[in-house]
Every structure is written in structure tokens, then in C-alpha cells.
Amino acid sequence: MRKTRICKLLNETGEVKVDELSNMFGVSLETIRRDLKLLDKKGLLVRVYGGAISKDTNDIGTSFVKRAKSNVGDKQQLVEMAISQINEHSVIGLDASSSSWLLAQSLPNIECTVVTNSINIINALEKKTNIDIISLGGNYSEKYKSFYGSIARETLDKMSLDVCFISCVGVDFNSGVWDSNEYNHEIKKSLIKISNKVVLIADKSKVNKRSLLKVCDINALDHLITNLNFAEDDVMTLKENNVVVN
Template identity: 30%
Template sequence: MFAEERKAKILEMINSGNSVRVSELSRLFNVSEATIRRDLIELEQAGCIVRTHGGAVSKTSTNFEPSFKEKQDKFLKEKEQIAKKAASLIEDGDTVTIDSGTTTQFISKYLNAKGVTVVTNSVNLADELSDREDVEVIVTGGLLRTKTKAMVGPVAEETLKKLKVDKLFLGANGISIKSGVTTPNIVEANTKRVMIEGAKEVFLLIDSSKFDEVNFSLICPVSKIDYIVTDKLPKDYEKYEYLGIKFILT
């Protein structure tokens, strides 16, 4: 079988709604796992699929959720610059909630404000801030999701409901005018909604690849966001501005 024919069959399998694994494809097509990985890389570069740890899924799957590790290295430069800009928005004495995520985790690296109280559901962020004597850290507790390193669920939400903060720095997997701010997991979406309810101002931190992406679970309508901190304006940015959302570019 020629490489193009093999890739076409792999794509057909994925688009039929199945996730695939490298080891299974290797056996099915009787080629090495290295060859299958190369096929999947080429399909991803062509915009046809999304590679996962050990396999691939359809790019159009709304409930696909990459792991923290899988997301960590993507758009790394953009994420760090977005977090740096977000950290500059935190002022001395602020109370802030910082959501768990591969972008928000960098805020601790650039946080220069003094006397700040940080509420977070991120185990990574809490650990990174634990040596800062000038920052008070409140950890929400809750169910720890190994996939995203976020603490979510009723315990986290009860903590968040008791606290009112000046600013929320929120993460998400997708945003669109029509479908709102979304993420793959229902429980995590609900915890994020509680964060929004307790904040005076909501800053959504997303790199430009997240615009027009739609995931399974709605966090909130776009109108609930006050600011979007990102690396590039979306093509329909005027529609966001019409809703009163301000863009902060890195």
C-alpha cells in the first residue's frame, strides 16, 4: 500500500468518529510505529486531525480534550507572552482568581505586584507561588483532574462561592461569538462559571488558535467576558467589541 493510500484510510477511520492509536495502526497496516507517527504528523500539519498522546482524533471532535502535557508545548511563546501581559494587569493589593491552564500557569513567573491574594484551582500555580512571602495563596481544593491539573467540582466551587475577587484570569479551549466560551469537560466548565460569578472583572487568556473553536461544554456566553488577552485579533473582532469586550494584545 502506498503512503498516500494509507493516510487516506487512516483519515477515513478518524473521521468516522473513532480515535486511533499508533500501535493499532502499525499492526493494521503492517508498518512500523515510526511510519505511522510520520503519517499522523503529516495529517496534522495538513489540518486534518489532532494528534494525541499515542494516537489521533478528528479535528472536529467537540469533546476531545488534550492533556496538560499535550497542550503545554503548543504556542508556547504566545502563551508566555499572554501570561506576562496578564501579570502586568495585577496591581498591588489586588485579590485575583487564576484559573488552571497552560497559559495562566506562566503568570506566577511575571507577577511583580505586592500584597496580592491569589485564589487558584491549579496545583502547579499554587506550588510555584508557595515560596512568595509577598503573595497570599488560597487553594480551592476539590477533585484533581489529572488531564488538566485542575481542581474542580463541588468542593472547589464551595470555596469559590465564598470569595469575591477583583480580577479573574480565565483559561478556555475555545471561543466564538455564536457558541460562547467552551471547554471539553462539563465539571470543569461549571467550576469556571463559579469563578466568573465571583469576579468584578473577567480576563480571558487565550492564544489566537482558540478563536472560532467550539468544544462540548459551555462555560459562558461571550458577553460575560470583559477583556480578552491574546496575541492576535480574530477576524471578527468588531463583533466582540460591539458586545463591550476589550482586547489586550501582547
């Protein structure tokens, strides 16, 4: 009965938290964790840090083509703001997100270096002759149009970037930045580690959402570019974590 009610609640809200379920049902945190683990094994939900999300709202395996068609107007507006963070002669990291692809398309033909694992970004930049392009290489994914794996990560580990631009499946101001698959997750973590400045581009549809894999805490970000109208509590949280917001 308890597991059935958890599934019903999840279908209604899209997300449940272990501590809230524990209080609701009057059982221990460990009991709820076991429930979620069992429901995850049955394919009825996806466990995430601190709770679970509905499979219907999870973005696991979404192809680049599908992502590129989502919220294009919002993303383009945010990309124009992101361009202002780029200086001539900078070394820039771009993940394989559709937001980074739009940024590459809009990037002026200035002298700079772009490091990326994305074929689409390489194609977008190839005629901008002042821009040096460094491709990471590695295992190629047709679905994501990008390179992943140990070769890509090891190449990044040898670099230092002035700034990286990443996107995500979800960002929660308390729990951090989230993504839906290990391929994108691992590259984003590597980009963050080697960058002097980290910029997250996230339209309002991604805010206050979590997914399968945590990329980083909020305090790992230097700049958040979004079109969300913030609640006062969110503004305070970002300010406390030294995140500048556009």
C-alpha cells in the same frame, strides 16, 4: 446517505452547524438534530450547541502536561500582557489552564491574593512570599493536576474576586467561550460568577473554535487577550459586547 455526507463534511471542516445542514439537505432542523444525536451515540462526532465538531479536533481529556507544551511562545507573550491587568492588593482567581500557570510563574512578588484550584500554580507561587495563596480543595485530579467538584465550587461561591484569568479550548465571537470537559468547565463558570473583572487569555489557535461545553457568552468577558489579527466583523461584535481587546 445523508449521515455519511455529514461525517465526510465534518472530517473536512472540523465543524458543522444544524441550520447550515438543514439548508444543505432540505430537511428540518429537528431531522438534522436526530442525525447528529445518532452519530454522537455511535462515537463518530461530538455534539455541541448548534451543531457538532469532529472527534479529531476535540480536546476532551487533554492532560495538563500536554497543554503546557502547546504554543508556549504565543502563551508567554499573552501572559506578559495579562500581568498589566493585575494591581497590588488585588484578589485574583486563576483557573487550571497552562496559560494561568505561565501567568503565575511571571507574576511579580507583589502583595496580592491568588485563589486557584491548580497544584502547579500553587507550586509556582510558593516562594513568592508577598502573595497569599488560597487553594480551593475538593476532589483531586492527577490528570489535570487540580481540584474539582462540589467542595471547590462551594468554596468559590463564598468569595468575591477583583479579577479572574481563564483560558479555554475555543472562543467563538458569536456563540461564546467553550471548554472540553466538565471539570474545567464548572470551575471557570464559578470564577466568572464571583469576579468583578473577567479576562480571557486565548492564543490565535483557539479563536473561532467551539468545543463540548459552553462556559459563557462573549458579553460575560471584560477583556480578551489574544494575538489574533481580527476581521472587521469580529471587532464590531466585541465592541458591541463591551469586550476590551489586547
